[in-house]
Amino acid sequence: MPTVEFEGTEIDCEEGAILRDVLLAAGESPHNGRAGTVNCFGHGSCGTCAVEIEGDVSEPTVRERARLSVPPHDPDDGLRLACQTRVLGDLTVTKHGGFWGQTVESGSDR
Template sequence: MPTIHFEGRDVECEAGAVLRDALLAAGETPHNGLADTLNCHGMATCGTCAVAVDGDVSERNAAERRRLSFPPHDADSGLRLACQTEVYGDVDVTKHGGFWGQHVDEK
């Protein structure tokens, strides 16, 4: 069973689980501030669940590539949308600052 390491906590999930869903089920959130309420609920349209992910996860799908290709995101940032990322093995997840989590140089 994969383990998600997120903000000092370990969350277990089934292989293939959507990262956003696994975090929310564990009482965690991939959103900052008001984005916890003001988001697209997993439709890959808002981009507020952008996180840095290191580990065994799915490739970016078309919806994720599309949303991460326009501001405030940058397609080259390396960020992933938690709502589109499937977890296959242990992962380290980091949420950066900013409404969309786009400030990769700050925490």
């Protein structure tokens, strides 16, 4: 059973679970501020659940790659959409600043 580490919380989940669902079920949010209520509810179209992931996850979906290639996102930042990402093993998840979680500090090791 994979473990997701997010903001100091460790969450056990089923392999193959959608990361967004895992976080929300544990009372955590992949969103910043008002994006928690103003989002696409897991359809991969808004981009507000973008997170940095270290660990074993599914390959990006076509929808995810398309959304992360449109500003304010930058496909070179290495972010993933929590709503399109399946947990395949233990993860460390980081939520960055900005409405879409797009404010990745330069010089990050990725």
